[in-house]
Amino acid sequence: MLVGFAAASIVTSVVTGLTGAFVMPADSAQASAPISQAVPAAIGDAPASSGPAGAQASGPTAAAVFGSIRAVDPSALPGFLSAHSAELDRLLTSPPAASDVSQLWKLLDPARQAALVKSAPHVIGNLEGVPYDIRGKANVLDLGRTIASAQAALRTERGKTERVALKRKLSTLGNVETALKKKDGVKRTLVTLDTSADARAAIVVGDLRTARYVSVLVPGMYMSVGEQVESWAGVAQDLYSEQTGFLKRFLGSRSNGTTPGVAVVAWIGYQTPVLTNIGGLDLARQGADSLERTLVGIQTLRQTDPPYLSVFAHSYGSTAALLALERGTVTVDALALMGSPGSDAQSVRQLGVRDGNVFVGEAPMDPIVDSAFFGSDPGSPSYGAEKMGVSGATDPITHKKLGGSSGHNEYFTTGTECMRNLALIGIDQGGLVLR
Numbered sequence: 001m002l003v004g005f006a007a008a009s010i011v012t013s014v015v016t017g018l019t020g021a022f023v024m025p026a027d028s029a030q031a032s033a034p035i036s037q038a039v040p041a042a043i044g045d046a047p048a049s050s051g052p053a054g055a056q057a058s059g060p061t062a063a064a065v066f067g068s069i070r071a072v073d074p075s076a077l078p079g080f081l082s083a084h085s086a087e088l089d090r091l092l093t094s095p096p097a098a099s100d101v102s103q104l105w106k107l108l109d110p111a112r113q114a115a116l117v118k119s120a121p122h123v124i125g126n127l128e129g130v131p132y133d134i135r136g137k138a139n140v141l142d143l144g145r146t147i148a149s150a151q152a153a154l155r156t157e158r159g160k161t162e163r164v165a166l167k168r169k170l171s172t173l174g175n176v177e178t179a180l181k182k183k184d185g186v187k188r189t190l191v192t193l194d195t196s197a198d199a200r201a202a203i204v205v206g207d208l209r210t211a212r213y214v215s216v217l218v219p220g221m222y223m224s225v226g227e228q229v230e231s232w233a234g235v236a237q238d239l240y241s242e243q244t245g246f247l248k249r250f251l252g253s254r255s256n257g258t259t260p261g262v263a264v265v266a267w268i269g270y271q272t273p274v275l276t277n278i279g280g281l282d283l284a285r286q287g288a289d290s291l292e293r294t295l296v297g298i299q300t301l302r303q304t305d306p307p308y309l310s311v312f313a314h315s316y317g318s319t320a321a322l323l324a325l326e327r328g329t330v331t332v333d334a335l336a337l338m339g340s341p342g343s344d345a346q347s348v349r350q351l352g353v354r355d356g357n358v359f360v361g362e363a364p365m366d367p368i369v370d371s372a373f374f375g376s377d378p379g380s381p382s383y384g385a386e387k388m389g390v391s392g393a394t395d396p397i398t399h400k401k402l403g404g405s406s407g408h409n410e411y412f413t414t415g416t417e418c419m420r421n422l423a424l425i426g427i428d429q430g431g432l433v434l435r
Contacts, residue, residue, distance in 0.1 A: 062096035066104040074111050081119035088123045095293060098300040101129025117141065125193055128297030132208045136189035140180070146195045147173050165197070172199050172226035179203055179233040179266075186240060188233065191265070192294075198271045199225040202294070205236040206263035214298060214307040215239060215426040216265040217412075218291060220315025220339070223272045235412045236266035239312075242423035249397070250429075262427070263307075269294060273316055281374065284343075287320030288327075295330045310334040310426045314411055319343050319374050325352040333357060334425050336388070338411040338418065339366050341373035348384040358385040359425055359433065361418050363405040388425075389434040390418040397432065 065087055072080045081088070105113070117124050117138045124130055125138035147170065154166045173195065180188050180203060192202035208214065217236055219228070240262055247259040270287030277283060291311075298309060309332045313321035322343035325335065331352040338361040348356040360379045362369035370377055378385050390411060392404025402417040411418045421433045 062091060062100050062104055065091060066101075066108065069112055069116065070108055072112075074115070077112065077115040078119060081115065085120065088120045091123055092126055095128065098129035098293070098297040101127055102300055105130055121145070122193070122195070125190070128293050129300055131301065132189060132191050132204070135191050139190040139193040142193055142195065143173060143176060143190065147177075168226065169195070169197075172229075175226060175229050176201055176203075179230040183237050184241070186237065192267075192269055200269050200271075200290075201225045201229055202265055202267045202269055203229070203233045203236065204263055204265050205233065205240045207261055208263045208265070208298070209301070210305075211261035211263035211307055213243060213260060213310075213427045214263045214265070215243070215310045215312055215422075216267050216291075216294065216298075218267055218287070218311060218313035218317035218321050219272055220313075220317040221273045221275075221278055223268060223317075225268050229266070229268060232266040232268060236264040238412075238414050238419060239423055239426065240264045242419060243427050246397075246423055246429070247427055260427075264426075265294075267291070267294065270320065278316065281319070281323075284316060284320040284323055284374075287317065288323035291320060292324040292327065292330055295324070295332060299330070308333045308426075308428050310336070312336045312338075312422050312426070313340070314338045315368060315408065316341070318378075322351065322378075326350060328352060333428070334430060335359070336361065336422055336425055337378050337385070338390070339363065339368045339408050340378045341368050341371050342376035342378055344375045346376050347382065356384060357430060359388045359421070359430065360385040361388050361390040361405075361411060361421070363390050363407060363410065363418075365406050366408045368408055386430070386433065387435055388418070388421045390416070390421070393417045393434050395420060396434075 065084075068084075069077070069081070108116070113134065117134065118141070121138035121142035125135045125142055127135075150166050150169050150173070154163060154170070157163050157166060176190070176193070180190055182188060186205055187207060189204045189208065190201065191204055191208065192200055194200035217232065217239070219232060223232065243262045243264075244259060247262070251259060269290040271283055272287075273283050295309065295311070299306065311321050311325075311332050311334070313336070315338070318337040318340035319342065321335065321337070322340075322345055324330065325332065326343065326345050329352075331354060333354050334357045335351065335353045336359040340360065345351055348358045351358065358378070360383075362379050369379055377383065379387065390405045393402050394400070395402055402420055403413060403415050405411050405413060405416050405418050410416070413419065417434060424430065424432045
């Protein structure tokens, strides 16, 4: 990862190398030249930046890509970006550091930013370091284009297998469209969208740019975008409502009609397992890489105004979250694990969670808890996590009766003790969690 002097050097190189009269010619031959030839050597030879998961970029660096775009005459940008789509795509397969992307994005004028969104929405919409409102616009554009393309292909396709695949894609993307619709007037933003067969998506309920409290929901097995994205966004909405409700209650007349902002991320950022591959850690490691990038991206864009950042993870997703927080590359303010099969970490001291602020929920009749299937039992006393109640209670604050969770899949049910406790953890009120 490029930080400090190295990152500053790249930005300086971009600025000093491109402030003269250097303009990329618009003719097709030169527009199709490799990006490394389209910018000064100081940019083209810049050291490769690696993402938070340690993936080393291959080919052009982020500085080379963004620097070359800054050098191209605006009228030539559409052709240039089309000719270099492969290099843009590699920014996702070998993600650069969010801090590099954030700094370089600011060097592009609004016209070039808009051209990038229009020409490569699937890249801009998923690139950590790009502002979330821009990513939301890019992903909605990509969603609409992909749906239109699949509909057109379906009208002419005659092959049975291909038609089934197209219908499945349209169903998945239609569910994403539905999940994006506002509820109770609360903004929803699509900050991740992968339209491939193993679709990924992340929908934010609230405003991730300004929220004081940010919670990221990490799902376990059988949570696909095609089948569950709408219900997962519904869980985020419920948690958002619980958190804002408690904040209004706590602040009362002191709020002056306003309460601190809340944002909840309904994150399906990895391929969740099914019965045939639940026993291995490959997908958990992929999920850890993706989650790590997401968390680092949030902290990068909110560096001057950091939110209280929590991760709430279920089942196999808890293993992915634990793997991400064992690496020492990112630290969150709170972590809650439900129905967790564990990980290599044997105690909260080995996790990137401030003050060991880790909570564990274990429902009755959940066959996964206490299994230590992947190496540890987060619910054991030696682990050092706080046990939180999930089996039902009466809320001492609201006096409402709270439902209980049973088995492995009821932790996120509306009106439960678990959801009440998660809401309080996410707004830095862990001391009010029912044990």
